[in-house]
Amino acid sequence: MDVDIESRLKAARDQAREVLADPPPLWSAQLADLVEAGVDDDTVEVLRRATSGRRCVWRSAMALETALEAATVERGEALGLHVDEVDEVPSTALAWAMLAVDGVGVGGADDIEGIGTDRIPAFGDLGAGRKNAHDGPAWSAAIDEARRVLARIINGGDVTRSPLIAPVEIGCESDRAPLCIVWGDDDSAPLPFDLVPPRWQRSVALQAALSWMGGDTFPRTFDPEWAVSDWALAAMRIESAARQPKGAAS
Numbered sequence: 141m142d143v144d145i146e147s148r149l150k151a152a153r154d155q156a157r158e159v160l161a162d163p164p165p166l167w168s169a170q171l172a173d174l175v176e177a178g179v180d181d182d183t184v185e186v187l188r189r190a191t192s193g194r195r196c197v198w199r200s201a202m203a204l205e206t207a208l209e210a211a212t213v214e215r216g217e218a219l220g221l222h223v224d225e226v227d228e229v230p231s232t233a234l235a236w237a238m239l240a241v242d243g244v245g246v247g248g249a250d251d252i253e254g255i256g257t258d259r260i261p262a263f264g265d266l267g268a269g270r271k272n273a274h275d276g277p278a279w280s281a282a283i284d285e286a287r288r289v290l291a292r293i294i295n296g297g298d299v300t301r302s303p304l305i306a307p308v309e310i311g312c313e314s315d316r317a318p319l320c321i322v323w324g325d326d327d328s329a330p331l332p333f334d335l336v337p338p339r340w341q342r343s344v345a346l347q348a349a350l351s352w353m354g355g356d357t358f359p360r361t362f363d364p365e366w367a368v369s370d371w372a373l374a375a376m377r378i379e380s381a382a383r384q385p386k387g388a389a390s
């Protein structure tokens with residue numbers, strides 16, 4: 141494994157675990173105490189803002205650890221990732237993909253506008269577990285910050301080495317999934333359905349295809365230079381896989 145990546149990952153996880161070991165008080169509890177004490181609304185807002193930074197850092201650390209724990213080395217090895225060695229690099233890439241795809245989202249017209257409340261299953265315990273819940277925007281921001289942290293760990297400050305999602309024909313060879321993650325010089329791994337279910341993968345593929353028609357783009361997640369036909373084919377394969385009985389051969 142790249143020593144620099146290993147060092148960056150260890151530093152980030154050490155920092156995250158230190159933050160998680162000392163969680164901040166719940167704002168709801170603090171608010172209840174302030175209301176009971178008769179503190180006026182303007183003062184309450186000042187105190188909310190003054191304490192929000194620590195809560196934001198804690199949520200980002202929790203999102204980072206949740207993604208990395210889900211994308212374990214053992215899981216990656218079982219999936220047969222297309223890399224020279226199965227270690228923290230593919231695990232980190234898988235974790236990045238989970239965070240990035242959750243940001244793209246599902247819901248809306250044809251379930252691909254990204255305005256729905258559902259998160260990918262691995263993030264169901266982050267807060268209320270829904271984007272449109274009372275704490276949804278705060279957790280969405282935390283998930284996006286964790287994505288940026290993992291991207292920096294992988295690329296080492298060189299954006300040309302940043303991870304992206306690609307159709308398998310372009311980014312890697314796989315008979316397990318229609319989409320894959322690419323990063324670095326030539327590293328790649330299929331994007332498994334057990335970490336990112338078909339519903340979310342379909343949304344990514346179709347949003348990428350629609351970017352060719354002037355729709356919104358997600359440059360942090362995929363590179364729209366790949367042909368619209370490649371993305372459309374990936375979407376069709378995802379839909380086909382979703383219709384198969386669980387455990388059926390691909």
